[in-house]
Amino acid sequence: MEIEEIRGTFKPELIPKETGGDLDDYEDALHVLMKFMGSMSSALEQVSGRGANAIVYQAGKRMGHESAKMMDKTDNLEKALDEMGDVLGHEFYFEKWKPSGQDSYTTQDGDQVVVKLLFMDCVVRQTLRRTGLPQKGPLCYLLYGYMVGAVEEVMDIKGKIDIDHVGPNACLKTLTITWSGK
Amino acid sequence: MVNIEIDEDACVGCGSCVEDCPNDVYEMDETKNKTKVVKVEDCMACLSCHEICPAQAMEHQDIHVAKRLYIDRKVNYELDRII
Ligand code: SF4
Ligand code: SF4
Numbered sequence: 407m408e409i410e411e412i413r414g415t416f417k418p419e420l421i422p423k424e425t426g427g428d429l430d431d432y433e434d435a436l437h438v439l440m441k442f443m444g445s446m447s448s449a450l451e452q453v454s455g456r457g458a459n460a461i462v463y464q465a466g467k468r469m470g471h472e473s474a475k476m477m478d479k480t481d482n483l484e485k486a487l488d489e490m491g492d493v494l495g496h497e498f499y500f501e502k503w504k505p506s507g508q509d510s511y512t513t514q515d516g517d518q519v520v521v522k523l524l525f526m527d528c529v530v531r532q533t534l535r536r537t538g539l540p541q542k543g544p545l546c547y548l549l550y551g552y553m554v555g556a557v558e559e560v561m562d563i564k565g566k567i568d569i570d571h572v573g574p575n576a577c578l579k580t581l582t583i584t585w586s587g588k
Numbered sequence: 589m590v591n592i593e594i595d596e597d598a599c600v601g602c603g604s605c606v607e608d609c610p611n612d613v614y615e616m617d618e619t620k621n622k623t624k625v626v627k628v629e630d631c632m633a634c635l636s637c638h639e640i641c642p643a644q645a646m647e648h649q650d651i652h653v654a655k656r657l658y659i660d661r662k663v664n665y666e667l668d669r670i671i
Contacts, residue, residue, distance in 0.1 A: 430634050436657060496655075505611065506629040527651045536658030571610040574632025575654045578610070 428561045437536070444537025447545045458544040466548040470555020477560050483512060483583065493556070498549065499527040501579060517585045522570065525549070525577045541572035550579070552578060557583060589631055591649040592595065592625045598645040599623055606638040613637075 414422035450458040477489045480487045491580035502511040530545045550567045557565045569576040601621040606614045611630040612622045633651035
């Protein structure tokens, strides 16, 4: 394969536009990163066993807290989820989901509120499929941690997320928040 | 809303989709020994049934199709030219 070399003049704080690359460069980089993430995840699992999930979950949670710092604080779960949807964007596109027999998206159980989230687009899922790894592994915990971190930051409550089901086209998760938590 | 079509000629009646669907969308039609859709309104288009069906007997229409950025466009381009 012939590699096209980029030549240009480089001054401090003036990065030549050509180094931004084109779509093919982005595609190549994405594939390399996916493979890299995939092998990192399976190596982590090999070395740390189930502890790998906890490590990645914490990393995701930290990311969630960080990115939610710029969101408006609210105690309204629906509003918090809308804001999180905006921040997560199209790469983690999710919607609230409920079975047909249930009236509302949220259900209350004591001081806990439960909502089911259907993740339709997910870069983690794509990465796992790219590298032939099963879903529900450590990489998935990055997204769980992220969601929990973000919801905790925005609502100032305690949250947890459980996996209901993973599929090749969508994954269903249950988000539980505890009002009195923290 | 999602619509699910079952190709009854293809379905081998293994029941895998009935067992695998988390939302009990399918049931076995015991007389025909084929699967049938009984709760389409609970389908969340996860497509787990597509992965498990040995006969590729179902089609989900009008669903959100998740992005698959791992598909190599260059390979796809070459395949398009050949096929
Ligand atoms: S797509 Fe998922 S929810 Fe819908 S019928 Fe198939 S397994 Fe069930
Ligand atoms: S998994 Fe496929 S072949 Fe088996 S019962 Fe369902 S539709 Fe028929």
